[in-house]
Amino acid sequence: MTDLPGPAPQADPAEPLDPGPLEVVVVTGLSGAGKNSAGRVLEDLGFFVVDNLPPALLAPMVELGSRGDVRRFAAVVDVRSRAFSSDLAESIRSLSDAGHRPRVVYVHARDEVLVRRYESNRREHPLQGSGRLSDGIAAERALLTGIAGDADLWVDTSDLNVHQLRATLEAAFLREGAVPELTATVLSFGFKYGLPLDADLVVDARFLPNPHWVPELRPLTGRDAPVRDHVLGAADAAEFLDRYQDVLRLLVPGYRREGKKYLTLAVGCTGGKHRSVAIAEEFARRLSADGVTAAARHRDLGRE
Structure with a gap:
């Protein structure tokens, strides 16, 4: 006479998975x-x-x-x-x-x-x-x-x-x-409206020629190609951008090591319409090319 098989052994309930930190x-x-x-x-x-x-x-x-x-x-x-x-x-x-x-x-x-x-x-x-x-x-x-x-x-x-x-x-x-490892906001602003309080770094673009004094450029903004070309093509503009990019390449790894996750780079000119806007857009482009999540924002554009 063959013995009937007993009930199959029950598997131990699996331990709950650790969902990890919130x-x-x-x-x-x-x-x-x-x-x-x-x-x-x-x-x-x-x-x-x-x-x-x-x-x-x-x-x-x-x-x-x-x-x-x-x-x-x-x-x-x-x-x-x-x-x-x-x-x-x-x-x-x-x-x-x-x-x-x-x-x-x-x-x-x-x-x-x-x-x-x-x-x-x-x-x-x-x-x-x-x-x-x-x-x-x-x-x-x-x-x-x-x-x-x-x-x-x-x-x-x-x-x-x-x-x-x-x-x-x-x-x-x-x-x-x-x-995110590091998220950068490049903020243009006008000095006549005050410094942005949330800026980690402040760059002054007022050393560049002001498109405000060029009649055909005055109504445009730093987002428009003629103004952008005028600002970025000015004497010392390319060297300024290159040197400050080197500074950012030094700072960004240090910020990451220290656990900083957000960076606000503020770029100012007189009114926040021409020079600062063009430079902020260019810095955002360069930071993105260097692997930093970056976006340009223009605090005072349209305020005048």
């Missing part, structure tokens, strides 16, 4: 500068976004998300926590120690822009108290000094509309969750 973005900055708008853009890009999260809860929220199917997490944090600076810095360190990839986006704007926005909304600044609106803004700037200096990406919304803000963040984060 991509974490912390959005902070000045009240009224557009933090919540930035959070909405990140949400559209596939991030799980929590608004107005106290800094002390950042690490627990990321840990909770890592146990589920959340792979991209963003938190909008502000200064309503009294221990804002120390709590946020410690939370970011904890996330890094846990193997996650925290990146800080600092959103800011000029004082006069913030005042105008608050006055139009008839709201008080969270740090204003019994003082003036400008006092609250100054207090917040002072409180944010440390985190602003350590931020991975600065976004100045003073002259951005919502579509331009979206384009800026999409350029930084629309990469299927991959972390």
